[in-house]
Amino acid sequence: MTESSEVIDELKKIVKQKGLKYTEQREVVLNVLLHAEDHLTAEEIYNLIKSENPDSNIGIATVYRALSFLEEVNLIASINFGVDGKKYESNKKEHHDHLICTSCGKIIEFVDNEIEKRQEKIAKKNKFKITSHSMQLYGICPDCQNKK
Known part of the structure; x- marks a missing residue:
């Protein structure tokens, strides 16, 4: 299947x-x-x-x-x-996070194990159990930066 x-x-x-x-x-x-x-x-x-x-x-x-x-x-x-x-x-x-261009709307998916580990460390420090998360970083993609 x-x-x-x-x-x-x-x-x-x-x-x-x-x-x-x-x-x-x-x-x-x-x-x-x-x-x-x-x-x-x-x-x-x-x-x-x-x-x-x-x-x-x-x-x-x-x-x-x-x-x-x-x-x-x-x-x-x-x-x-x-x-x-x-x-x-x-x-x-698979789990991934997003870079989102505020100019053209392009979305770039990425995975960063260091960020994932850091989130777990922060949650543990605060006695917090993460059940899910979504990270979206907004900015300007290289193509839009080069248009200026």
């Missing part, structure tokens, strides 16, 4: 536990994010679905509802860009 089919099975289980009807639209939206290389906006997800399945009757409002549900049940995560909306990614990737 592939990782994406395991996640789809997880979605089916969650929907059943909540007593909801399973919808193909949620699965389609989740599949897009499971196979995406980048963080995507709702509009980008919608456009991908329409380009891959022109006969699909999924609307942009359905995409937004599906994203909201998938985030609520922790199958996906989002990064909020304020007035520019959100970008989404699958929660099934």
Whole structure:
């Protein structure tokens, strides 16, 4: 069984536990994010679905509802860009943090074991048990710095 089919099975289980009807639209939206290389906006997800399945009757409002549900049940995560909306990614990737360009919106994922160790040390010092975390560092990417 592939990782994406395991996640789809997880979605089916969650929907059943909540007593909801399973919808193909949620699965389609989740599949897009499971196979995406980048963080995507709702509009980008919608456009991908329409380009891959022109006969699909999924609307942009359905995409937004599906994203909201998938985030609520922790199958996906989002990064909020304020007035520019959100970008989404699958929660099934290995843990990573983000560098976010405030000029162009580019997102660079990174992992730093020293930062992870430091967070644990700080939590231990304060008798705090970390259950999850998200780090987002905002700034200007090299491309945007070179445009000035």
